[in-house]
Amino acid sequence: MATAMIEKQVPRYNFVDELRGVAVVLMIIFHFSYDLRMFGFASMDFQRDFFWWFLPRLIVFLFLFSMGISTCLGHWPKLKKRSFFIRLAKVGGGAAAVSLVTFLLFPDRWIYFGTLHCITLSSLAILPFMGRPWLALILGLALPISKWVFKFGPTWFSLKHQSMDYIPFTPWFGICLLGVFAFHHGLHKVVILLPQTIKVGLQFLGRHSFLIYIVHQPLLYGTVYLVWMIQR
Template sequence: MEQKPGRIWELDFIRGSCLLLMLTYHFLYDLVEFTDFYYPYDQGWMYTAGRIVALLFIGTAGISSTLSRSNVKRGIRILAIALAITVITSQMAPGFHIQFGILHFMGTCMVLYGGLERLKPSAAFLAAISLPALGLGWVFERLTDPTGWLFPLGILSPGFISADYYPIFPYIGVFLLGAAFGKQFYGRRKSLFPFRLKNDPVSLVGRHSLLLYVLHQPVFIGAILAVKALLSR
């Protein structure tokens, strides 16, 4: 399958690589949580790699937002999907429900950036405001929320649970750094490389990252539980 004209292949490739690594991490997580299989996914190199991949995924989303002319529309669509995930997981898996995961975060960032881009911000401005955003994350994680409603900002109340959690602060700082990079280096909306990969399955994954991200957990958990039920007979 040829890459669509106008797409920047390396962004699809990075996004696809990140998503494949995320899927691997989540599959290990599901195996540990729903079977007797054990793997220390929450420590050591696996945890560190997972954090790095998440940051790279967020930064790439920031770059992509500088290339989109419909950030608000895309953000609202992703927020609607995220809200549906919150409702479904709270009903079906209360101990593993998602209150403000990566999709909630991405949708919020896209809507906010859609408003910010009306000011035609420069790369320097975006980089500059990313720093206090990163700093606020450090401050907010040391505060306690007495209301139970400030978790999107990174201020948690005792007993807060979310199986996937990416608060606005500090992660919007990473998104803004990605946007600054996009403004600086992708202003011409062209690849930075003198070549283009063809028939690349990783980039294909990157082009359909939202669909795969939404579907992968139900597929993983359903398959694991089905195999577990068959083996227990």
């Protein structure tokens, strides 16, 4: 009798989905607030107000940190090439779409290396570190600390214009590496003490974070724009 090789299923740990779900909620809040300000419905200062300066950086941190955990969770100790490269192509395609659309609509602020671009490159760069948690920790701390605290270290490329979303590979790749270390120390097994309805909602958002990332801003922007047109 012929036997089929069945790939062992990786257990689903809800913490990673919930973490991404929190990032999605914060992202929607930030972008909706940004759109309201753009059309004059609100007056937040995104440059000088610490909360609005810190919020987008927290969002990126959560996305990259959870990516480091989930990559190890799905592909350690053995890389599942098919699912890995399908996901890589999906995220990379999303990054390319973001660049194209923003170039056409906002040519003076278009996104050439944003969050999805950083995740795409980091997904490849993280592979040699998945089995080296202490090396990942050392480099994961060294990259952001050297750049953000001591103002030195490798500099990622940048174009002359001010992009709407610029997430340089260095030092942000360090946050992904911290996710590797967290995985090897069991952070993905943590159970968050929240009401079940909230947990289920966050898990749903986390599991569909890529789709929500792609579609939420056009929907928010379009809605606010429509209201603005009606009230003119």
